[in-house]
Amino acid sequence: MSVDKEIEVRFKIFRFNPKIEFAPSWQEYKVKVNRSTTVLDALLKIKEEQDPTLAIRYSCRQAVCGSCGMMINDKQMLACFTRVLELGSDVIKVAPLKNYRIIKDLVTDFNELFQKEKQVKPYIIRHDLEELLSPTGTYKQTEDELLRYIQFADCIECGMCNSACPVSATDPLYLGPMILNRAYRFISDPRDLGFEQRLKVIDSEHGCWRCHFAASCSAVCPKGVDPAKAIQLLRRALVKKAILGISSSKKVELIPMEHIKGKLELPRGWR
Amino acid sequence: MFMPNKLEADVLIIGSGLAGLRAAIEAASVDNSIQVVVLTKVHAMRSHSVAYAGGTAAVLYPEEGDSFDLHAFDTVKGSDYLGDQDAIELMVRIAPQEILRLEHWGMPWSRRPDGRIAQRPFGGHSFDRACFAADKTGLYVMQTLYNTTHKYDNIEIFHEWYVTSLLVEDGEFKGVTAIDMKNGEFYAFEAKAGIIATGGAGRLYSFTTYGHSATADGLAMAYRAGIPLKDMEFIQFHPTGLVPQGILISEAARGEGGYLRNNKGERFMKDYAPQKMELAPRDIVSRAMMKEILEGRGFPGPNGLDYVHLDLTHLAEEVIDEKLTEIKMIAIKFGGIDPTKEPIPVRPVAHYTMGGIHTDVYGRTDIRGLFAAGEAACVSVHGANRLGCNSTMECLVYGYLTGKQAAEYVKEKSKSDPSSELILTEERRIFDGILRGGNGEDPYLIKKELQNTMSKYAYVFRDGEGLSEALKRVRELRQRFGTGRVMDKSREFNQNLINVLEIDMMLDVAEVVLVSAIARTESRGAHYRLDYPKRDDVNWLKHTLAYKTVDGPRLEYIPVRITKWPPAERKY
Numbered sequence: 001m002s003v004d005k006e007i008e009v010r011f012k013i014f015r016f017n018p019k020i021e022f023a024p025s026w027q028e029y030k031v032k033v034n035r036s037t038t039v040l041d042a043l044l045k046i047k048e049e050q051d052p053t054l055a056i057r058y059s060c061r062q063a064v065c066g067s068c069g070m071m072i073n074d075k076q077m078l079a080c081f082t083r084v085l086e087l088g089s090d091v092i093k094v095a096p097l098k099n100y101r102i103i104k105d106l107v108t109d110f111n112e113l114f115q116k117e118k119q120v121k122p123y124i125i126r127h128d129l130e131e132l133l134s135p136t137g138t139y140k141q142t143e144d145e146l147l148r149y150i151q152f153a154d155c156i157e158c159g160m161c162n163s164a165c166p167v168s169a170t171d172p173l174y175l176g177p178m179i180l181n182r183a184y185r186f187i188s189d190p191r192d193l194g195f196e197q198r199l200k201v202i203d204s205e206h207g208c209w210r211c212h213f214a215a216s217c218s219a220v221c222p223k224g225v226d227p228a229k230a231i232q233l234l235r236r237a238l239v240k241k242a243i244l245g246i247s248s249s250k251k252v253e254l255i256p257m258e259h260i261k262g263k264l265e266l267p268r269g270w271r
Numbered sequence: 272m273f274m275p276n277k278l279e280a281d282v283l284i285i286g287s288g289l290a291g292l293r294a295a296i297e298a299a300s301v302d303n304s305i306q307v308v309v310l311t312k313v314h315a316m317r318s319h320s321v322a323y324a325g326g327t328a329a330v331l332y333p334e335e336g337d338s339f340d341l342h343a344f345d346t347v348k349g350s351d352y353l354g355d356q357d358a359i360e361l362m363v364r365i366a367p368q369e370i371l372r373l374e375h376w377g378m379p380w381s382r383r384p385d386g387r388i389a390q391r392p393f394g395g396h397s398f399d400r401a402c403f404a405a406d407k408t409g410l411y412v413m414q415t416l417y418n419t420t421h422k423y424d425n426i427e428i429f430h431e432w433y434v435t436s437l438l439v440e441d442g443e444f445k446g447v448t449a450i451d452m453k454n455g456e457f458y459a460f461e462a463k464a465g466i467i468a469t470g471g472a473g474r475l476y477s478f479t480t481y482g483h484s485a486t487a488d489g490l491a492m493a494y495r496a497g498i499p500l501k502d503m504e505f506i507q508f509h510p511t512g513l514v515p516q517g518i519l520i521s522e523a524a525r526g527e528g529g530y531l532r533n534n535k536g537e538r539f540m541k542d543y544a545p546q547k548m549e550l551a552p553r554d555i556v557s558r559a560m561m562k563e564i565l566e567g568r569g570f571p572g573p574n575g576l577d578y579v580h581l582d583l584t585h586l587a588e589e590v591i592d593e594k595l596t597e598i599k600m601i602a603i604k605f606g607g608i609d610p611t612k613e614p615i616p617v618r619p620v621a622h623y624t625m626g627g628i629h630t631d632v633y634g635r636t637d638i639r640g641l642f643a644a645g646e647a648a649c650v651s652v653h654g655a656n657r658l659g660c661n662s663t664m665e666c667l668v669y670g671y672l673t674g675k676q677a678a679e680y681v682k683e684k685s686k687s688d689p690s691s692e693l694i695l696t697e698e699r700r701i702f703d704g705i706l707r708g709g710n711g712e713d714p715y716l717i718k719k720e721l722q723n724t725m726s727k728y729a730y731v732f733r734d735g736e737g738l739s740e741a742l743k744r745v746r747e748l749r750q751r752f753g754t755g756r757v758m759d760k761s762r763e764f765n766q767n768l769i770n771v772l773e774i775d776m777m778l779d780v781a782e783v784v785l786v787s788a789i790a791r792t793e794s795r796g797a798h799y800r801l802d803y804p805k806r807d808d809v810n811w812l813k814h815t816l817a818y819k820t821v822d823g824p825r826l827e828y829i830p831v832r833i834t835k836w837p838p839a840e841r842k843y
Binding site for chain 2: 017019020035036038044047048049052053055056058059060061062063064065066067081103104105107109110111114117118121122123124126131132133134135137138139140141142143145146149150153154155156157182186189191192253255257259260262264266267268269270
């Protein structure tokens with residue numbers, strides 16, 4: 001590996017603390033980057049070497065935690081998953097994700113989104129409650145069954161799809177692609193029996209029918225999830241139920257495993 | 272008079288990775304009247320547990336030859352006989368139940384053709400017992416747990432709350448102090464029981480697989496509250512960190528048949544572990560790689576990050592495309608390398624903290640009402656070296672164990688308030704002492720120097736002289752750090768303040784690592800002393816405990832608990 005050449009680039013960064021400032025401003029920084037420097041690396045270099053007041057949300061730096069979604073040259077991108085030089089521009093414009101309230105600088109407020117997500121009951125719903133907590137075996141699942149939902153489980157909740165969605169931009173009550181995708185991930189899992197329980201929320205005016213199918217959600221997804229497809233499949237499931245009067249009645253086989261039994265005695269309190 | 276903001280919970284969990292979320296679910300399911308709170312400095316689903324690729328170990332198919340004893344023995348041997356065998360036996364027995372619970376809660380485990388859970392080989396395990404979900408196991412496990420927390424109305428998650436200290440009085444846990452990062456408000460969060468699940472100390476190093484959030488906060492807080500840190504000299508260096516970023520190339524790459532080659536193209540592991548080759552335990556592979564590099568058989572890398580090759584080019588493209596998708600993505604995107612055509616540059620990388628908060632076999636600390644679980648804890652189940660896929664198993668098992676015990680404990684416990692003096696002292700330390708006042712040099716420079724010092728002197732190969740030099744430097748850094756200097760004076764999302772508090776914690780923990788490492792004059796597992804290259808069971812078959820004093824860490828030792836497997840030579 002040859003020693004990488006460093007090139008100086010200009011960053012134009014959105015700055016705003018809505019609690020104490022009337023309006024946002026743009027601040028410019030110069031930073032040296034090489035072939036492997038990501039936008040996140042560059043932002044952290046700015047923060048640590050030039051301006052510690054800059055607020056950025058970040059953690060894993062390998063495109064799996066979903067923290068650093070932001071507008072980079074006006075497009076929704078993960079800062080850690082974007083190399084500076086691949087952008088091919090002399091000035092790199094960085095701003096917080098659209099469609100979210102700004103907390104400070106590049107940091108947006110996800111709490112509303114996280115609260116909304118609970119409405120679709122984003123977990124496996126089953127009736128064998130005892131088995132769920134004290135398993136006696138494994139539910140059978142074939143590779144084919146897994147393939148039906150696994151794509152939709154790749155979502156890292158970076159929230160960029162909601163930021164790109166034209167409907168989310170105008171209807172604050174719309175569930176949005178991230179949450180509808182999550183709902184479909186469970187509905188399409190053969191182990192889940194919660195379709196009916198999620199109907200009211202999904203089949204509402206702010207549910208899956210609100211989507212215009214702009215598909216910008218799928219275009220910006222950094223993990224190749226296709227929320228637009230999930231929404232279409234949700235609609236198909238709803239139509240099928242309306243016409244045929246049935247929802248999928250799923251049956252999953254439990255394969256018992258003998259060796260896991262055994263009671264555990266735990267100490268109570270402190271010695 | 273100062274009146275702090277107060278909030279209350281029954282069970283308070285610090286950290287939202289595997290161990291923290293698993294504990295939350297368990298505590299909440301014991302009784303729906305128990306209020307469970309998770310405080311996390313990130314958004315809960317973004318904890319670095321998401322990054323693990325490889326898998327989680329458990330005995331699923333005894334009828335095919337695996338057994339609890341075999342799993343336990345592999346773990347004991349992997350630990351270089353420093354793991355406590357009673358704890359290891361307990362853990363491997365619970366592990367399969369945890370795999371099945373996750374399965375029932377929606378985990379997309381990869382499957383066998385017959386629809387049962389598939390397993391694959393992993394380093395140091397003598398049976399293929401790594402349960403996995405393609406090579407994104409961590410993302411899916413985290414998602415499964417995070418999603419499942421939504422089922423419980425008695426779990427409340429506080430995203431982006433930074434815990435600054437533990438409230439401990441009279442040997443009893445009474446809560447924590449924390450900052451709501453969104454608005455900078457300071458809170459006393461009172462609770463009857465607490466579980467520390469804040470992960471490891473990997474950011475003490477510059478070349479590391481850990482996310483930026485792994486700054487050892489929970490370890491430092493416990494240490495400051497009087498709980499000893501155990502076995503901190505044992506830091507695992509994973510063999511395959513991508514040069515130059517340090518991003519992990521999962522052991523799955525070698526599990527699926529990848530080779531390590533030096534600059535002569537040789538599979539050099541034949542000289543170090545002829546049986547297990549690339550799938551020998553991590554400490555052995557990392558030392559072999561560094562020996563190759565130091566003896567001139569590596570490749571020159573940027574900033575001194577010399578490397579060897581991880582070669583996947585002989586694997587069928589389907590294997591890479593279907594089973595190693597994340598690795599392929601990382602190699603292409605971050606390394607600019609197509610692993611089907613070119614080898615990947617790799618080098619040993621700080622990956623795991625075997626040591627941690629001293630607990631007993633059930634995860635209880637010395638403080639009544641306070642538990643620790645996962646990487647933050649040191650039970651010890653990993654001893655001097657952890658096997659791949661055993662850490663996530665520990666997180667699940669000890670999340671379960673501590674969650675359950677904490678819930679049972681609070682049912683019989685009446686609340687006792689922390690004194691406002693304790694809370695006020697912490698409030699003053701942070702807001703008057705650091706935010707409004709504050710002195711010292713640029714904290715980010717201090718952090719960089721700390722990381723470089725640890726990387727240079729407390730890496731794969733160590734010696735007394737280097738470690739002592741490192742300790743001298745870290746103590747100088749502590750002086751230069753002062754109280755911590757904060758440039759951002761605002762309240763809202765003041766990351767600068769949080770970073771300063773983190774670096775403060777890192778300095779404490781680094782000192783413990785070095786003092787513990789200097790004292791241990793033997794080589795065992797991940798702690799390899801060039802000046803003491805042999806394991807010494809006569810003098811060192813014991814755990815280090817480091818207690819905080821004004822003069823630095825005071826060391827004590829406790830024996831290793833041995834049940835079935837007396838120490839033997841470790842060969843692979």
